[in-house]
Every structure is written in structure tokens, then in C-alpha cells.
Amino acid sequence: MSDHLAGGYDLAIFDLDGVVFLIDKPIPGAAEAVERLRADGTSIAYATNNASRRAADVATLLTGMGVSAAPAEVLTSAGAAAALVAEQVEAGSPVLVVGAEALRAEIRDAGLTPVESAEDAPVAVVQGYGPEVGWKILSEAALAIRAGATWYATNTDRTLPSPRGPLPGNGSLVAVIRTALDREPDVVVGKPQPALFTTAASLAGAERPLTIGDRLDTDIQGAVTAGMDSLLVLTGVSGPKDLLSAPAECRPAFVAADLSGLFRPADRAVVSAAAVEGWTVTRDGDRAVLDGSGDPVDALRLLCGVTWDGVPPANVTGNSAAATELLTTWGL
Structure with missing residues (x-):
């Protein structure tokens, strides 16, 4: 054990x-x-x-950061999307790609033909994150989908984390087409x-x-x-x-x-713990009071036990300086 x-x-x-x-x-x-x-x-x-890099590129990036990785250990939504489309359409079919070069390369390697215009009569649109994605390609994708192309999204993460805070992710770009067409993607591939x-x-x-x-x-x-x-x-x-x-x-x-x-x-580390060191929670109906001090994650684990059981997070208050400060830090 x-x-x-x-x-x-x-x-x-x-x-x-x-x-x-x-x-x-x-x-x-x-x-x-x-x-x-x-x-x-x-x-x-x-x-x-993230569909903007291929598996080998991700492994190289990680290795360059000092994190050991082999290409075979990396699974990307771009690779998964390309494999799925290739299973469902004829080899060589035109596919309109919205995203980075990595996604176009995956589509090409899957035996399909990447295109950039609705006039190429694509049978599918595959949309993934790309920092250069703009109005022109989104418009072509909307036109192709409206004409009957199957719409695949590699993922629908609304944001990407960054040192400066969350940035728009592929889900935000998918939302542009969703708004224009008033419909959801046909297939979402990633997590x-x-x-x-x-x-x-x-x-x-x-x-x-x-x-x-x-x-x-x-x-x-x-x-x-x-x-x-x-x-x-x-x-x-x-x-x-x-x-x-x-x-x-x-x-x-x-x-x-x-x-x-x-x-x-x-x-x-288990969430919804019954008891933790340094902190206590007292529940009264739909309200709860956090008391004590200690590791913030331990307090979080303890509080999940009551909020997941029906206490609204907004109804949690602190009964010690450490508890009050912690809840304020969390935006409660």
C-alpha cells in the first residue's frame, strides 16, 4: 500500500x-x-x-522546459479530430480547417485535403484553437456549415490560462459561429x-x-x-x-x-473530507460557519462536504480572522 x-x-x-x-x-x-x-x-x-500543436511538437516543447515527454505519450484534440473525420468521410475529401497549421497538418496526414474556402465544397469543417484565427476564416466556416458541411470542434474550452489571466479559447471562437448560425457543433472531440x-x-x-x-x-x-x-x-x-x-x-x-x-x-487530498487539521465547519440548515486556521486546501476540502450537500457557497461565513480572510480571498 x-x-x-x-x-x-x-x-x-x-x-x-x-x-x-x-x-x-x-x-x-x-x-x-x-x-x-x-x-x-x-x-x-x-x-x-489545445489543437495548435502536434504531438511531436508538444513533446519537444515539454522537453525544452525540462519536463520529460515522448511523442507517443502526447494525445491532442487535433490528432483525435483528424482521425475521427477520416473515419467518417471518404479519403481525400476537402475539409475546411479553422485553426493553426498543426490542425491542417493533422488533417493532411489523415488522408484528407485541407481547404480554406466554402467554395471548395468541404464535406466537413474542423475548428480548433489558433492565435491567428480571424473573421475571414470564421465566415468561410459559417458558410460551409450552412451549406451542409459537418461541423467538428476540437474542444470548447471558453478560455486558456495565462500568466496575465484567462484568455479567449477555442470555445469562444466556436461561440462566434454558434451565434451566427444559432446551432451547436455536430461533434465536439476533446475533453x-x-x-x-x-x-x-x-x-x-x-x-x-x-x-x-x-x-x-x-x-x-x-x-x-x-x-x-x-x-x-x-x-x-x-x-x-x-x-x-x-x-x-x-x-x-x-x-x-x-x-x-x-x-x-x-x-x-480527498475532497469532501469529514474532518481536517486546523479547521472546523459548523452547519445550521442552509448556512455554514468556517472556523480555525491552517492549510487553505484543507479548508476547501472540508467546505466541499457542506456545499456539495446543499449549502450555497455564498452562505458560508468565517468565525476566525484566518477563515474570514480565506473566504474573502476566494470571493465569498
Whole structure:
């Protein structure tokens, strides 16, 4: 029996943005966490909704940051989308690509023909994140979809994490076409759909995978959908306030401030804890009072027990200076 959380699993599936790095800088401790897992014999996989890089490019990026990675360990929504479209249309079919060159390359390698105009009569539109995506290509995509092309979105993340705060993600770009056409994409490929997770587990031959992510609505919901345990780290998009109000389908098994939580005892990372060191919660109907002081993540774990059981997060108050300050920091 392992004395830490990660020891109970044979595969760690990492999200990237907000977990391992922010844009182009590694998050402190990420490289050390990956190497410790490898030393313990845990398999590693990286699953990302970002469709702007290919698997080999992601592996090179990670390696350049000091985080060990092989192309075969990387699964991207771009690669998954291209493979799915290739299964559903004839070889060589024209596909209008909205996104980065990496997505066009994946479509090309899948035996399809990337195009940029609705006049090319594309049978499908594949939309992924790309920093240069603008009105012209979005307009062509809208025209093609209206003409009958099947609309695939690599993912619908509304934002991307960055050191300056959340930035518009592919979901925001998908919303442009959704607004113009008053309809949803026909297919969403990436998280929270379970394919990236189940494929990672299958490739690794894993029986006990653990997903590590920073977003409740993609990483964690995808893991729940795939029937996998998950760890939410608070280094990216979703914060304590989000976790306290998370619906059942977006609730992780564990939460930690960062990847060092992988090496804490599992019972010190489990969410909705009944009791923790330093903090107490007293409930009175639909209200609760937090008292004491200590590790903020422990307070969060404890509070999830009452907010997930019906107490609105706005009805939680503090009864000590530390508790009041913590709740204020969380926006409560």
C-alpha cells in the first residue's frame, strides 16, 4: 500500500495548460513531479485540448522546459479530430480547417485535403484553437456549415490560462459561429468527451489511471465521464469558488494546490473530507460557519462536504480572522 496519492495509480494523465505549464513557462515543480512518477514506475500521458500543436511538437516543447515527454505519450484534440473525420468521410475529401497549421497538418496526414474556402465544397469543417484565427476564416466556416458541411470542434474550452489571466479559447471562437448560425457543433472531440482519457489508458495498458487537470468543465468532467479518478490542481483556470459550487459531473476525487499534492497521503487530498487539521465547519440548515486556521486546501476540502450537500457557497461565513480572510480571498 503506497503512502502517497500517486502510488495508488499506474498511469498519470496530465492536462498541459494550467497544470504543467502556463503558455511557455513550466509551472514550478512540474518537471520534478513527472520524474518522481517515472522513478516510481508510473506511466505518463499528456492529454490536451489545445489543437495548435502536434504531438511531436508538444513533446519537444515539454522537453525544452525540462519536463520529460515522448511523442507517443502526447494525445491532442487535433490528432483525435483528424482521425475521427477520416473515419467518417471518404479519403481525400476537402475539409475546411479553422485553426493553426498543426490542425491542417493533422488533417493532411489523415488522408484528407485541407481547404480554406466554402467554395471548395468541404464535406466537413474542423475548428480548433489558433492565435491567428480571424473573421475571414470564421465566415468561410459559417458558410460551409450552412451549406451542409459537418461541423467538428476540437474542444470548447471558453478560455486558456495565462500568466496575465484567462484568455479567449477555442470555445469562444466556436461561440462566434454558434451565434451566427444559432446551432451547436455536430461533434465536439476533446475533453470533456472521454476519448482522450480512454485512449491514453488503452495505449498504456493501465488499469488504475488518474487524471490531473485544472479545469472542472473539461479535465475533471472528462475523467468522471470516463470513469476515472481525478485530481484538480489550483494552478490554472478553476479556483476554490468554482470547486465549492461544482455540479456532480464535475467533481474531482482529490484537490491540491499544485502537483506536489500527488505525493501527499491520499486522505489529505480527498475532497469532501469529514474532518481536517486546523479547521472546523459548523452547519445550521442552509448556512455554514468556517472556523480555525491552517492549510487553505484543507479548508476547501472540508467546505466541499457542506456545499456539495446543499449549502450555497455564498452562505458560508468565517468565525476566525484566518477563515474570514480565506473566504474573502476566494470571493465569498
